[in-house]
Amino acid sequence: MDAAEFAPFQDKVTASLVQVTRTVNHLASEDLNFHRTSSAELTESIDEQSERILSLASAVLKAATGETDLPLPKLEDEDSIEDNWRGVVDVIDSLLEKADACLDEFTGVIKKLSPSQEDQAAAAKKPQKFPTIYDYGPSKIPKPQVLFDRKVDNSNNGPFKPLLRTKPHEITPLEQSLKTQQTEGKEAYPSPYDAEIRAAQYPKPVYEVSPPIDYLPFESTTATFVDTLDGVKEMLEELKAAKEIAIDLEHHDVHSYQGLVSLMQISTRNKDWVVDTLKPWREELQILNEVFADPKILKVLHGSTMDIIWLQRDLGLYVVGMFDTFHAASALGYPKRSLKYLLQKFVNFEADKRYQMADWRVRPLPSGMFDYARSDTHYLLFVYDNLRNELIGASNEDGNLIDYVCERSKNEALQRYELPVYDEKNGQGPGGWYDLLTRNAGMLSKEQFAVFRAVHQWRDEVARAEDEGWQCVFPKHMLFRLAQTMPLDMPTLLRTLSPMTPITKERAVSLLDAIKEAKIAGATGPEWRDIAPPPKTTFKPTATQLENTDFPVAERCEKSQFWGNVLDFNQPPPPPQYSLVASNEALRLSLPLPPMPATVSEAREQLGITDEPVPAPIEQPEFAPEPSAPAENKPFTVKEMGAPRKRKVTPVNQPEKDILTLDGSDDLEMDQESKKKLRKKMRKEKKAQKAEKAAQEATPFDYGAAESVLNSNPTQAPGRQSRPKKAFNPYAKALEAPSGVRKIKRDETGKSLTFRK
Incomplete structure (x- = not known):
């Protein structure tokens, strides 16, 4: 792809990314959890789309880690994204590194060495019977430079002298x-x-x-x-x-x-x-x-x-x-x-x-x-x-x-070859850290920036000593991972650089020491933004404009003018205290209330209420508090937990006895003969009550002797016994709903003993 084809492709990708970003921001602003509870269909649709996005992300991660040593992050559900987020970041860093190299090849900074994705796919289908350059482990081919008549000198002392x-x-x-x-x-x-x-x-x-x-x-x-x-x-x-x-x-x-x-x-x-x-x-x-x-x-x-x-x-x-x-x-x-x-x-x-x-x-x-x-x-x-x-x-x-x-x-x-001199302070030159950070901008603290520079220099020194490429020590994404993690112990270092190359493993102790020293020195050192290039401006004032115009001098602020104190770790401010006067005033301004009278007299005049004698308050008799009775020695029971008690069985030869209750009287315990006599008596009384009621209803109503209904009590119907009107219950229909089964409180089994205080 050349420049003519790359421009429309870049515009298309940018437009797609902008649309995706807008959609994601719009979804993030909605309360999806609330909408989930409102509709079962919406919940099912959201779950389906979540599974689809997870499967697509897993497929992309699998394709990105297919020919690399990076482990494949497993995205099974939403929670696994947080658990495996570090692995996802590593895969993205690897992809960005490859894109960076492709851009360098496209712009001609380096000669093209890697094929396109189509070429890689075609090459994967064919059996490769030759070694490739993408083997960053130990060289499988003996290094030919060891046998050269002029030994390789990777030092950066002095300029390169032509071999002529x-x-x-x-x-x-x-x-x-x-x-x-x-x-x-x-x-x-x-x-x-x-x-x-x-x-x-x-x-x-x-x-x-x-x-x-x-x-x-x-x-x-x-x-x-x-x-x-x-x-x-x-x-x-x-x-x-x-x-x-x-x-x-x-x-x-x-x-x-x-x-x-x-x-x-x-x-x-x-x-x-x-x-x-x-x-x-x-x-x-x-x-x-x-x-x-x-x-x-x-x-x-x-x-x-x-x-x-x-x-x-x-x-x-x-x-x-x-x-x-x-x-x-x-x-x-x-x-x-x-x-x-x-x-x-x-x-x-x-x-x-x-x-x-x-x-x-x-x-x-x-x-x-x-x-x-x-x-x-x-x-x-x-x-x-x-x-x-x-x-x-x-x-x-x-x-x-x-x-x-x-x-x-x-x-x-007319080009001249120059030795790759390493600039530790400014990071300039081929293979320096300055260009690397400029193209891969990120938020690095003082300590992280110092560790990045130290690890970058350590990698360069090891590559020179071993006459290997930088990527054979560890690749670029590992360099940024070390700077962000700043491991201070060997297990963390091994875990951060996993998988670790043999060259780095042999020198892991010296790498760990370099990280520790850089972190201590970085606490008082510069930040990346102090060295980063200033933003490009198109306005270039002339010498005359500089003399006649007072341009503002750019100074570094103590806090961000945009974010304020958001990034400062301060205690949260106390909640505001609102006074009662302010609350009443806010209520008066927010509601259209009529003017209220200042006194009770003005209110009575506005309502047309005349002055009436106020009844004297009824004096209540004073009652002296009764002296409290001394506490009685009431018995209390102590139960001992134990196995379930056995149900008592009534003996077969013992006559059955019932317990009946009549009109609130005491319980009577009787045998079968007495119970029959009592039931017969109750039937006679009930039959007599029915006969008396029927006789009353059969007697004709005497309208002449009846009282007038003009001044009668509205709550009492004529010819009927006075009954109070039943009060309206607004919850009657709600009470008609079937109620659940009450929880049965069972007595705990065991032994019990009763004591007196």
């Missing part, structure tokens, strides 16, 4: 070119071929339109693998006879602090070579400067920014008369500038990009890797022919695109 022993095609003598000079406030060696690169004149065919020369078929031709010094010399003789050559490199930087040029591919119109640059005599390849520094031979490269640096650092090679096809594609306004795009456009060839993540140190070189390396330069001269013709055709009086591309290519060739 001879200087073919020189304008300035070698002795003069190897003298230090002041560059950007520090001493450094200039490029030995600085004058030669600036003065180089490109051959005339570069400015002439000519039909592209067809490339030889890839399948019917073979390339030569050069792994001996004699083979290099034979190749050199053939290269001297060429007018244009194509160059490309394969680099490895995982198990090396500075990196290693592992292969160099060179092609002419008729032949391809793949040179092994990991031999102990690798610096003898300087003899290729007879061709590389010859301005009469055109050198075609694609994306040469890092290639120029690597050639100087490892092999002592410099390129004069270079043509970079990347800048040619940029000048023509192609939607993509990658070599893959150019090969598809002009050759209809697509290389197997899964070998981009191969470890190019492996020997012998597998056939697939060999063909992939060869393809980068086999078609490049044909691509150059097409680009040259298009550049000439697109040039006009306003500008010559060929000159534009040649000038840009010269600037690439």
Whole structure:
């Protein structure tokens, strides 16, 4: 994806994230727990969506941790999110780290080493029979730098001195070119071929339109693998006879602090070579400067920014008369500038990009890797022919695109390699902590910022000593985790860096000491915001405006003007005390009450009440309190808990006895004969009452002797016995509802003893 495709993709992703954020904030502002209780359907729908979101999040986490050493956080329910939140943060940090590396590759800061997601998916389906660079554990391949004639020096003492022993095609003598000079406030060696690169004149065919020369078929031709010094010399003789050559490199930087040029591919119109640059005599390849520094031979490269640096650092090679096809594609306004795009456009060839993540140190070189390396330069001269013709055709009086591309290519060739000096104080330079924190801004306290700097420096020192990449010590997300956690004991350190690399495990004690010292020193040290870059402003006042205008001076406030004292850990303020007067006044202002009279007399006058004699209060007789009776010696019972008591069984021979109660009289205990007599008497009395009532109802009503109903009591009906009116009960219907079964209070079993006070 190039810049033209990335912009709409970024806008689409940003719009989606904004919409998701708005939706989440809207849901968070609603009282979902309250709405759950209002509707069973809503509760079921919310639970269903929660399960769906959890399953989607689990699938994303599983995909993100598929090819990493990070453990997979298990999200089974809402509570498990809090329990596994630290693991989720680690996965997100890992994804952000990969995105950071992809952006660096996209912007050209580093040469692309990792494939796209589509390439990774295609590579996962195919059996990989070669080691990859993504093995951050101990190197499975013996380090070739151990056998180099010139031992690797990862120290940052002094500037880098060019490796040149001879200087073919020189304008300035070698002795003069190897003298230090002041560059950007520090001493450094200039490029030995600085004058030669600036003065180089490109051959005339570069400015002439000519039909592209067809490339030889890839399948019917073979390339030569050069792994001996004699083979290099034979190749050199053939290269001297060429007018244009194509160059490309394969680099490895995982198990090396500075990196290693592992292969160099060179092609002419008729032949391809793949040179092994990991031999102990690798610096003898300087003899290729007879061709590389010859301005009469055109050198075609694609994306040469890092290639120029690597050639100087490892092999002592410099390129004069270079043509970079990347800048040619940029000048023509192609939607993509990658070599893959150019090969598809002009050759209809697509290389197997899964070998981009191969470890190019492996020997012998597998056939697939060999063909992939060869393809980068086999078609490049044909691509150059097409680009040259298009550049000439697109040039006009306003500008010559060929000159534009040649000038840009010269600037690439003028680059100088500098040792990666570690700036402990400011964190500047390649691999410094300043750029890392700027691109990964976060809230770090003083102690955390000090620990971050100390751990970052410790990682750099270990990588230099072991000649390993930083990621082989521990990756970037582990660095931020250490700064946030600040472990002070070995178990916490091992748990924070899990899984821990063997290099770090051997030096865990020194890492723990560095964290402890940094945390103590950080209590009085600076914060990240004191060193962070100021926000960019577009307004730039002139000198006259600065003299005539009093601009406010920015000062650091003791507390945030936006948040106030929210971040301060103070005691909460006491609740406000409202007075009664204030409450009455607030009530009067809030309710439209009529004016109230000030005295009782005014109120009686407004209501029309006349003065009536007030009855004298009834004097109540004074009663002397009766003396309290002395407490009686009442018996009390003490029960002893025990097993359930057995139910008593009535003997069979004992006559049955009933207990009857008549009109509130005492209970009578009688046998069967007495009970029959009593029931017979009760039946006779009841029959007599019914007969008397029937006789009264049969007597006709005498209206003449009846009292008048005009002044009768309204509560008493005529001819009926006076009965009080039943009071209205508003809860009668509620009381008609069925009541629950009362709880039966059972006596606890056991023995009991009765005592008297």
